[in-house]
Amino acid sequence: MCSYAVGEFLYRAGGMSPGMFVLLSGSIRYTARDGLGHRRLLRSQAKRGEFTSDVGMLSGKPGLVDAEVIEDVNALVISPDKLRALMIGEAELGERIMRALILRRVAAIERGQGAVLVGPPDNERLLALQHFLQRNALPHMTLDVGGADAIALLERMTPGRDDMPLVVCPDGTVLRNPDEGQLASCLGLVPEFDPGHLYDVAIVGAGPAGLAAAVYAASEGLSVAVFDCHAPGGQAGTSARIENYLGFPTGISGQALAGRAFNQAQKFGAHIAIPVEVKALHCSAYPLEVELASSRRIAARTVVIASGAEYRRPAVSGLAGFEGHGVYYWATSIEARLCRGEPVLLIGGGNSAGQAVVFLASHAAHVHVLVRGQDVEHSMSHYLIERIAALPNVTIHTGAEITAFEGDERLDSVYYRRHDGGLECLKTHHVFLFIGADPNTNWLRTCSVSLDPKGFVLTGTDLETGATRSMLPLHTSVDGVFAIGDVRSGSTKRVAGAVGEGAAVVAEIHRFLASHKPSVAMDCKV
Numbered sequence: 001m002c003s004y005a006v007g008e009f010l011y012r013a014g015g016m017s018p019g020m021f022v023l024l025s026g027s028i029r030y031t032a033r034d035g036l037g038h039r040r041l042l043r044s045q046a047k048r049g050e051f052t053s054d055v056g057m058l059s060g061k062p063g064l065v066d067a068e069v070i071e072d073v074n075a076l077v078i079s080p081d082k083l084r085a086l087m088i089g090e091a092e093l094g095e096r097i098m099r100a101l102i103l104r105r106v107a108a109i110e111r112g113q114g115a116v117l118v119g120p121p122d123n124e125r126l127l128a129l130q131h132f133l134q135r136n137a138l139p140h141m142t143l144d145v146g147g148a149d150a151i152a153l154l155e156r157m158t159p160g161r162d163d164m165p166l167v168v169c170p171d172g173t174v175l176r177n178p179d180e181g182q183l184a185s186c187l188g189l190v191p192e193f194d195p196g197h198l199y200d201v202a203i204v205g206a207g208p209a210g211l212a213a214a215v216y217a218a219s220e221g222l223s224v225a226v227f228d229c230h231a232p233g234g235q236a237g238t239s240a241r242i243e244n245y246l247g248f249p250t251g252i253s254g255q256a257l258a259g260r261a262f263n264q265a266q267k268f269g270a271h272i273a274i275p276v277e278v279k280a281l282h283c284s285a286y287p288l289e290v291e292l293a294s295s296r297r298i299a300a301r302t303v304v305i306a307s308g309a310e311y312r313r314p315a316v317s318g319l320a321g322f323e324g325h326g327v328y329y330w331a332t333s334i335e336a337r338l339c340r341g342e343p344v345l346l347i348g349g350g351n352s353a354g355q356a357v358v359f360l361a362s363h364a365a366h367v368h369v370l371v372r373g374q375d376v377e378h379s380m381s382h383y384l385i386e387r388i389a390a391l392p393n394v395t396i397h398t399g400a401e402i403t404a405f406e407g408d409e410r411l412d413s414v415y416y417r418r419h420d421g422g423l424e425c426l427k428t429h430h431v432f433l434f435i436g437a438d439p440n441t442n443w444l445r446t447c448s449v450s451l452d453p454k455g456f457v458l459t460g461t462d463l464e465t466g467a468t469r470s471m472l473p474l475h476t477s478v479d480g481v482f483a484i485g486d487v488r489s490g491s492t493k494r495v496a497g498a499v500g501e502g503a504a505v506v507a508e509i510h511r512f513l514a515s516h517k518p519s520v521a522m523d524c525k526v
Helices: 055-059 080-089 091-111 124-135 148-157 180-186 208-219 234-238 254-267 333-338 351-361 382-389 495-515 520-524
Strands: 002-004 009-011 020-033 039-046 066-078 115-118 140-143 166-168 174-176 198-204 224-227 271-273 278-282 288-292 297-305 343-347 366-370 394-397 401-407 411-417 423-427 431-433 481-483
Touching: 020 091, 055 080, 055 091, 055 254, 066 080, 080 091, 080 254, 091 254, 115 124, 115 148, 124 140, 124 180, 124 254, 124 333, 140 148, 148 166, 174 180, 198 208, 198 288, 198 495, 208 224, 208 234, 208 254, 208 495, 224 288, 234 254, 254 271, 278 297, 297 495, 343 351, 343 423, 351 366, 351 382, 481 495
Parallel strands: 115 140, 198 224, 198 297, 224 271, 297 481, 343 366, 343 431, 366 394
Antiparallel strands: 002 066, 009 066, 020 039, 020 066, 115 166, 166 174, 278 288, 288 297, 401 411, 411 423
């Protein structure tokens, strides 16, 4: 139990908290604060029997509000690890606590507290930072460069053209044109690792497959570390609505599904590190080692490759110059605001493309869809085909292949070739690419994991005879290394399929660990 006097803070926005506080006596006041110094009273008084925390505190992340003592407080402090144990041991109480924590985070996002972003709406880096914050459910606010607060900040900071966007962190620190890692560091999101800890499982990738593996592995008592350089959900996390996922008859957005899985994995104690890039896997000795971009190495008895795939960047004239400001690889509310009331072009014929078409049609004046094949029946789910056919502002151009992007300061025209060889020009400022998939396997070059000719990871019976000592379906050519989800050769490219593989791989990990009992030397290796 801890005591706090009037005027003290249990925790402050942007600062670390020891965990969840249960008030035994006294009262506190909640105040939201952003980096510009704006304060907003959220609640004037919280009293005996109430608890104060945020979903981020499950994993030791910074607080989002100021919790100030206004009447001397005695409080029970529950550390993150004990809070997770309580939520698992007392299921009904745990459900109530988790629901309250999530609702508090949703309210913080709606209020726009936290980091403040300033920059032109079509700035490539600004869009990337907005995506990072939105997909990680981090409260923030973006200011119009013509607004009073933005003008005052710009006059004070006098940024150059290359300094934009500006980001003001909750503690008042101003970042000039930061990348995602710098922003995460300023927000206190970069995790610390015990260099002497040996994980049972290291999962590279926090898409549906990786998160499913994390949930099942952690819930079964394995120590789990998860690494992703962007956000939970992978490609699926950018889907506006997934309508054919079991258990959600009205559909669910990819971000919402990923957010639930993320919180679930944290509840069971998985150590999730985002944004943290993995640059290499070292498998010449045991335990295995995952090397981070910071050059720090994390030791693990097993490694799960769940790094997914990314949409292919076609070798088309002019593409590189418009990526991030005219050419996009996802369709979220951020892009929808930019193209409201304007014609857009979407290239692709799979389910992700279909979901994006349905979403964009409610914002854009018209959605033109280019498909290389003669139809989409063999690449898109039937419900999406029917939904698109009913939309009056969607036109599908089959047998079409993109040839060039043109424009001066912004994208103006896109050229494509019809199946009969004729060349067409479509005027638009916005193009969405959902074509093909390239596996994220460059980080495996330091390890002899077998790949297929397209770069996807081979597992199980797809491996050449003698390439592996195990016939486990998800085991790779390297002992203790498994592959699941879109990065695996021959996998079903569906969210449900990825989740299924994430669950299945845990059973294989148990079998592997049972046959590879660690020695004392292994446990002591850093």
